[in-house]
Amino acid sequence: MPLRLVIIIPFTLLFTLATAIISGILLYNNHAASREAAQQSMVQYTDSMADYVSGLVAPLHQIVRVNRDALSNGSLDIHRPASLAAPLLRQMRLYKHLTFISVASTDGRYIASARDPDSQQPPHLAVNFISSNAELGAHRPTEQDLIGQRITQLPPYDPRQRPFYISAIHAHPDISWGNISRYIGFPVFGLGVSATITNEEGEILGVSATGMALTQISDFLASLVAEDRGYAFIAESDGTLVATSAPDMPLTSAEDDTHRLKLSAHPSPLLQTIGKLTQQQQISESIDISGELYLLNLQKLELGFGNSWWLGVVIPEQTFTSAVIQSTYRAVTLIVLMLVLITLVGFYLAHSIASPISKIASLAQSGSLSGLQSLPQKNTLIREVTYLSDTVRSLASELQKAITELESRVKKRTAALRKANLKLKKQSRQDGLTGIANRRTFDETIDQEWKRAVRHRHPLSMIIADIDYFKSFNDHYGHQKGDDALKAVAKALDQQPQRPGETVCRYGGEEFAVILPQTDEQGATEMAEKMRQAIIDLNLERDDIDEHDRVTLSLGIATIIPDNNDKVSTLFKQADRRLYQAKEAGRNRTKTGKKDS
Ligand SMILES: Nc1nc2c(ncn2[C@@H]2O[C@H](COP(=O)(O)OP(=O)(O)OP(=O)(O)O)[C@@H](O)[C@H]2O)c(=O)[nH]1
Structure with missing residues (x-):
């Protein structure tokens, strides 16, 4: 494996592992922290709802109690209902969320300061004792006229038949919660509180009551959870809905808009599930609705006088975790960017360490001494690598010097050897005494010339x-x-x-053999005679015999145009003969083959 990868791979693996571990820890911690924060938020939501609802409901009790007490102890006179107009209007102006503050006497007279449940108009008066047949009239009071001018004529009205009156009588002497019911003429539900007015003897003189619309609670709930894609709701202790934050979670059934839905029978699967949890009195839970996780927090708010409401808030878990996931994602992105940066720096470092070493290694592997000698003096910042490079370069120079010296010596020795070989070869083909070709040369030459003569059909x-x-x-x-x-x-x-190929050999002792290629008998005879004459001309005098006064030669000639059936020995024997x-x-x-020679 290349050195570069040996450095970079463990480095990158370790960093990736570290990144994965850090990201995991980040994700885990952030997730846990966000869950805790989410639960705290959920509690805060229901606390806000409780504060809000308590703030709305508390004045109901106070006003009913104050009016009851004032009418009971005679500070206000129930027998003169017109005198009640001013204080009731004053109270109404103080508490803008109330829809009515009323007093009804046992004789059926009724006076109320009131405002329409969906209106911001100043309050008006509703009285039934102006007309003779107890018709209810809406009056706009003025500074001068306490009751004021009638602005609307309504049917006869007997308060003693109304739920607030009946429930007050029923709860006597306690304060009574009225049932939540729809306002006459408005698609709005309201909540009322009432209490009996008694004289010193405990005799019931009438009923003090007040009420408020529930729409504003729904509006508050909607504003509370709007940003968190969540839902908030309020239900009575039996699960009947009082208010919800979302239009897709209606209070009433589609068929009958006077009939309020219960949580457990609600078309919304979310509220239906919550309905079951309220029955089990579970207040904090994670709910899975169609694969989406919701966090739920329920709080039971005691409204007093035996009444309590469920306050609930439910928010998708993703609302809390998405921010965490995003921040973790940003952190992980940052870490990954750092990883890339560090890896790049690592690659650069690995390259600067490995590149000179790899170069030395590849030059050494290819055996290029000149390459090793030409290694740059300074190609790295790493001291050890520079030392290595210098050492290799100087070793390569030394080696090159030694090789050059060796080559020159080998060259000289080879030349001397070749010369000696040539000499030896020449010697091996020369006769030692006379210096002319020897018997061995004769054998080789006659063999070659014989074959050539056979090939070309020449005389030999x-x-x-x-x-x-x-x-x-x-x-x-x-x-x-x-x-x-x-x-x-x-x-x-x-x-x-004179001609090339003509060879004179010492055949043995004082005997010579001459090979004459492409020479017929005529030519051979001429050559033989020339030789005989040359010896005579040497004039090597002798007087040891009578026949000749100088050294002479006798010669035998044989000529042939050979074919494959002939033999050299035949030619030789003929010449010898x-x-x-x-x-x-x-x-x-x-002596030739001719008769007369
Ligand atoms: N000095 C010397 N004599 C040689 C050499 N080789 C052969 N001889 C002699 O040559 C002689 C040859 O003699 P013979 O073969 O009897 O023939 P010849 O005396 O020449 O007589 P013919 O050939 O019949 O004329 C011998 O005495 C050999 O010793 C040599 O290298 N040097």
């Missing part, structure tokens, strides 16, 4: 020559003189042939 001639009476010469003049004569004869013979014939005929002559 051979002369065998022998010094006459040489034994006698030796005997007479001594061996040394014999050698000298032999050398002189050999030299003279060797000088005769003719030499013998020349000797027989008196020596110092040439």
Whole structure:
């Protein structure tokens, strides 16, 4: 594996592992923290709802109690209902969320300061004792006229038949919660509180009551959870809805808008599930609705006088976790960017460490001494690598020097060897005494020339020559003189042939063989005669025999145009036989195949 990868791979793996661990811890911690924060938020939501609802409901009790007490102790006179107009209007102006503050007497007279449940108009008065048949009239009071002018005429009205009156009588002497019911003429539900008014003897004189619309609670709930894609609701202790934050969670059934839905029978699966949890009195839970997780917090708010409401808030878990996931994602992105940056720096460092070493290694592997010698003086900032490079460079120079020296010595030795070989070869083909070609050269040459003659159908001639009476010469003049004569004869013979390929060899003793390629008998005879004459011309005088006064030669000639059936030995034997014939005929002559020669 390349050095670069050995450095970078563990480095990158370790960093990736560290990134994964850090990201995991971040995600886990952030998730846990967000869950805790979410639960705290949920509690805060229901606390806000409780504060809000308590703030709305508390004045109901106070006003009913204050009016009851004032009418009971005579501070206000229930028998003169018109005198109640001013204080009831004053109270109404103070508490803008109330829809009515009323007093009804046992004789059926009724007076109320009121405002429409969906209106911001100033309050008006509703009285039934102005008309003779107890018709209810809406009056706009003025500074001068306490009751004021009638603005609307309504049917006769007997408060004693109304739920607030009946429930007050029923709860006597306690304060009574009225049932939540729809306002007459408005698609709005309202909540009322009422209490009996008694004299000192405990005799019931009438009923003090007040009420408020529930729409504003729904509006508050909607504003509370709007940003968190959540839902808030309020339900009575039996689960009947009082208010919800969302239009897709209606209070009433689609078929009958006077009939308020219960949580457990609500078309919304979310509220239905919550309805079951309220029955089990579970207040904090995670709910899975169609694969989406919701956090739920329920709080039971005691409204007093035996009444309590469920306050609930439910928010998708993703609302809390998405911010965490996003921040974790940002952190992880930052870490990954750092990883990339550090990896790039790592690559650069690995490259600067590994590149010079890799270069040295590849040059060493390719055996390029010149490459190693040309390694740059300074190609890295790493001191150790510079040392390594310097050492390798100087080793390569030393080695190159030694190789050059060795090569030159080998070259010299090879030349000397070649010369010696040539000499040896020449010597092996030369006759030691005479210096002309020896028997070995004869054998090689006749073989080559024979084959060539067979191939080209050329004539090939051979002369065998022998010094006459040489034994006698030796005997007479001594061996040394014999050698000298032999050398002189050999030299003279060797000088005769002119054409390439014509070879004169010392065949043995005082006998010579001459090879004459592409030479017919005529040519061979001429050559033989030339040789015989050359020896005569040497004039090597002798007086050891009577027949000749100088050294002479006898020669036998044989010529052939050979084919594959012929043999060299036949040619040789024929030449040798003719030499013998020349000797027989008196020596110092040439013998050919012709009869008269
Ligand atoms: N000095 C000397 N003599 C040699 C050499 N080689 C052969 N001889 C002699 O040559 C002589 C040859 O003698 P023979 O073969 O009897 O023939 P010849 O005396 O020449 O007689 P013919 O050939 O019949 O004319 C011998 O005495 C050999 O010793 C040599 O290298 N040096």
